[in-house]
Amino acid sequence: MEALPADAPIDLAPVPFEVARANFVRDTAAKYAIAPAVIEATLSRAQFLDSVVSLMSRPAERTKTWAEYRPNFITESRIEGGRAFLATHRDELQRVQARTGVPAQIIVSIIGVETSYGGFTGNTRVIDALYTLAFRYPRSGNPARAAYEYKREQFFRDELAQLFALGREENLDIASLTGSYAGAMGLGQFMPSSxxxxxxxxxxxxRRDLFNSYDDVFSSIANYFLKKGGERGGWVRDGAIVARAELQPGYAEFNPETWTPDYTLADLAQRGYRPLDPVAPDATATLVSLEGSAGKQYWLGFQNYYAITRYNNSKMYAMAVYQLSQAIAGKEIPPA
Incomplete structure (x- = not known):
């Protein structure tokens, strides 16, 4: 289960389940110093779930526009629920905000988007979800997707192994944990590795309890924002998240391949983009284009926008989290 070098050839030939399972037990036991008998005993209680395979193999939906996507997450009930949640947990959230610099309303917004403030954290046994995806990840039969599907199976196999390590470290009965069909857990929907x-x-x-301890949940989400950015860095205290922009006539639209904020205002100006909100002159940003109900919307996304995309690598997810946080804080947000 050691990570392969990026350029290493991948043997995509299927391995019999019994062999793959035995290798998993051996490798997990060695890597995390867990007795093979303990791993075997837990796996013997795991079940393959056809429902998980079905959900994971669903054809990708047509990419929604921002105007279609936003109403799924920014509703009056979710805004009011966020305000009530923030009021209930204000003291704990303010302590985390003061310590980390991650705003309370951003933490609340993540929980709102992920689990409706804990209203639904998933009802699939995590061991079953990861066991299914680790050994029966759905294969499309499309040669062009074979390498991707192999890597996804290996990802879930590693997450299954890390679930065993997590159980030992946090004294958790991993056979009783429930979460999403992909194995994410708790109010913030963390995978075992996260x-x-x-x-x-x-x-x-x-203890680090992401199921029942609000202090732990809030601190962990903030810590994720601080540290997930890797060499690029994470959340910047008091830093901007986004600013509205416009594209000057006669310029082609620019769509960066990643959300890293690598472009100076001069770079973006050369591409025809001008900020409509006040922006620090030395700021760097990425360019975010959204299909709104009244046409194209353009935004500059700064380092803290990038930090939100580390939670979910989607420009619309990050914007939904930001705008929901603004609405929770009582600030006006633009129409979708």
Missing amino acids: YREFAVDGNGDG
Whole structure:
């Protein structure tokens, strides 16, 4: 289960399930110092779920426009629910904001988008979801997708292994944990690897509990924002998130391939983009184009916008989180 070099050839030939499972037990036991018998005993209780295979193999939907996407997440009930959640947990959230610089309303917005403030965190056993995707990840039969599907299966196999490590480290009965059909858990929907890497003991009780401890959940989401950016860096205290922009007539639209904020205002001006909101003159940004209900919307996305995309690598997800946070904070947001 060691990561392959980026340029290493991949053997896509199928491995019999019994062999793959035995290799998994051996490798997980060696990597995380867990007795093979313990792994075997837990896997014997895991079930393959056809529902998980079906959900994972659904054809990709037509990419929604921003005007279609935003109403799924920014509704009056979700805004009011966010304000109520923020009011209930204001003290804990303010402590985390003061310590990390991540605004309380951003943390609340993530929980709102991911689980409707804890209203639905998933009802699939995590061990079943990861066991299914680790050993029966759906194959389309399309040669062009074979390498991608192989890598996805290996990703879930590693997450399954990390679930065993997480169980040992946090003294969790991993066979009883529930979450999404893809294995994400808790109010913030952390995968096992993210739980292990970014979860924080926010209340000092010696545990990192992303299911029941709001202190731990809030601190862990903030820590994710701070550290997930890698060499690029994470959340910047008091930093801007986005600014509206316009494209000057006669210029072609610019669509960056990533959301890293690598472009100076001069770079963007040469491409025809002008900020409509006040922006620090030394700021760097990426360009975000959205299909709104009244036509194209253009935004400059700064380092903190990039930090939100590390939670979910989608420009519309990041914008939805930002705008929901603004609405929760009582600020006016533009029409979709």
